[in-house]
Amino acid sequence: MFAMLFAGQGSQHKGMGAEVLERYPGLVGFASDLLGYDLATLCTKDPDGLLGRTEYTQPAIFVVNALHGFERTHREDRPADVYLGHSLGEYNALLAAGVFDFETGLRLVAKRGELMAAASDGGMAAVLDTPEERLLELLADHGIDGVDIAGLNTPSQLVIAATPPVLAAAVECLEENGIRVARLRVSAPFHSRYMEPARVRFAEFLTGFAFAAPRTPVVSNVTARPHRPEETARLLAEQLVAPVRWTDCVRSLLDRDDDVEFTEIGGTSLTRMVDKITSGA
Known part of the structure; x- marks a missing residue:
């Protein structure tokens, strides 16, 4: 089985997509017109320091990933048997x-980024070498309520989300209990209950679009099962408040x-996660 992976938010960096953006001036120009700013300049030079802001990050990654995906499809004879994307990468x-199509996807991620950026009261952290049950038990024992599991990236890495004080x-x-934790550089508690207002508004936005049946299976971050046409809109909205079950997605294929x-588009972080999942690390 050949699985193609698409990276999500966090894979952005100044200079991203420089070569591929030059090769698709028509699509890049179309995207820039739709978004209202020079996408190529944002990705390659980031003169105003906007690339790290969610409302800019998500369309930028989507377009660069899309162009790399188009290139690979045109260059390679072997089609993918299944697609997976991490959070934004699922688009x-x-x-x-x-x-x-490309235009619809860009409109969706632009609205998604806008709504997620507006939900700015909170943050996220990666927790290492601590099973989910142990983590939740420890927090409950210390009277800490309001923490959601936002991502299950590998057997040894979970992501939590909460409001700033929580x-x-x-x-x-x-940390006091000897557990390694790393705060993530994000502006909000994504993939948690705190994104519910964004989920409601995004669900309303999604009613204006029609979705075709996948020609190739796409594994959902929410269910770790292939998307079904009648569920696509619901799952895309649900993804905002549900944890990214990356470990389960990969294991469902294994x-x-x-x-x-596995072949990754847009970086190497997902490949490293897959290696840890396959090794049980």
């Missing part, structure tokens, strides 16, 4: 599978074929 997976208390508690070949 590139759905694009590659023909669920929507997250600070959780980080302090975990359960079907223990010799899956």
Whole structure:
């Protein structure tokens, strides 16, 4: 089985996509007109320091991933058997599978980024070498309520999300108990209950779009199962408040074929996660 992976937010960096952006001036110009700013300049030079802001990050990554995906499709003979994307990357997976076109995908991620950026009261942290049950038990024992599991990236890495005071208390508690924690440079508690207002507004926005059946299976971050056409809109809205079940997504493929070949578009972070999942680390 050949699985193609698309990276999400966090893979952005100044200079991203420089070569591929030059090769697709028509699509880049179209995207810039739709977004209202010079996308190529944002990605390659980031003169105003906006690339790290969610409302700019998400469209930029989507376009660069899409162009790399188009290039690979044109260059390679071997099609993917399944697509996976991490959080935002799931939109590139759905694009590659023909669920929507480039313009629709760009409109969706632009609105998604706008709504997620507006939910700025909170943060996230990566927790290492601590099973989910142990983590929640420890926080409960110390009277810390309001922490959500926002991501299950590998067997040894979870991501938590909460409001600023709750997250600070959780980080302090975990560190005092010898658990390694790293705060993430994000502006809000993504993939948690605190994104519910954004989920409601995004669900309303999604009613204006039609989604085709995937030509190739796309594994959902929410369910770790392939998308079904009748569920696409609901799952894309639900993704804002649900944890990214990356470990389960990868294992769902390994359960079907223990010799899956993974190729990542947009970085190497997902490949490293896959290596840890396959090794049980």
